[in-house]
Amino acid sequence: MTDAINSILKKNSLSITPSRLAILQLFHQSSGALTHAVIEQKTGDQFDRVTIYRTLQVFVEKGLIHTIPSPDNAILYALCKEDCTKGHHHDNHIHFICDKCNTTYCLDHITTPNIALPKGFKNKQTDVLMKGLCAHCNQ
Amino acid sequence: MTDAINSILKKNSLSITPSRLAILQLFHQSSGALTHAVIEQKTGDQFDRVTIYRTLQVFVEKGLIHTIPSPDNAILYALCKEDCTKGHHHDNHIHFICDKCNTTYCLDHITTPNIALPKGFKNKQTDVLMKGLCAHCNQ
DNA sequence: AATATAATGCAACTATGTTGCAAAATATTT
């Protein structure tokens, strides 16, 4: 497990540090998206707040994770499962936030729809955010 | 103009105050969505920050304005043009943010698509956020 | 005009995020 994380960092020419290992591993063993606050909490105050912010920034730049716009006013981060590379993300899937358990799911197999815009508008990116109850909470 | 704003407040059983008049009027004469910061700036520091926040909260509750999730990490507010009422919003249109002029448009006539979710998931709300260039900036 | 009700401003607080810089850790070279 740690070896896999290790090689991901190497492959992306990132130096291997405790914080990067811990945070990347956390993403790999989490099902949903994570906020900075959750990461800070789950790494047990091992790392400085600033370090976590900078680690997330680097991971986004390298195409390891992507951000998800949220109504909660805190940036959500989730693993890129597609072939995202340095500076080029290709995450065209939709996201689902459960109102009950608050988990944010990347629905990787549901692609964002093509929506016709008014004349003159040029689309560059589409984000679809669905809310409701996830399979676990909808009983 | 001011009379129209006035009657909107009355209709929603909101007492008429300078801040509510000014902020509601500002929404009615703006084309796009507004952030708290912009409102504060455009009302020329006439009102306390807290008053603006509370005014926006009340307007959302009453169904006069709706929030738009944004990647900018600041809540966007825009007029409800549909028949939204106290506690019940029916804003099922998509939103477009221009990368250049930073305007956020409510595309009221473009409804959010129906997207099939995995088994067990129950959808309650769909937000579509498109980014790119608006008609003015796409020259 | 008097009273009841609701909104405002202020202060203090929490949360989220960024920047500069010296110290420490990692990677590279010898």
Next chain:
DNA sequence: AAATATTTTGCAACATAGTTGCATTATATT
């Protein structure tokens, strides 16, 4: 393996966003 160069980290300080309690003030009601 040690020395050097390069990155990363932690700290402090700052910036912006948003909330809460409470006394004062304004609005609505009688």
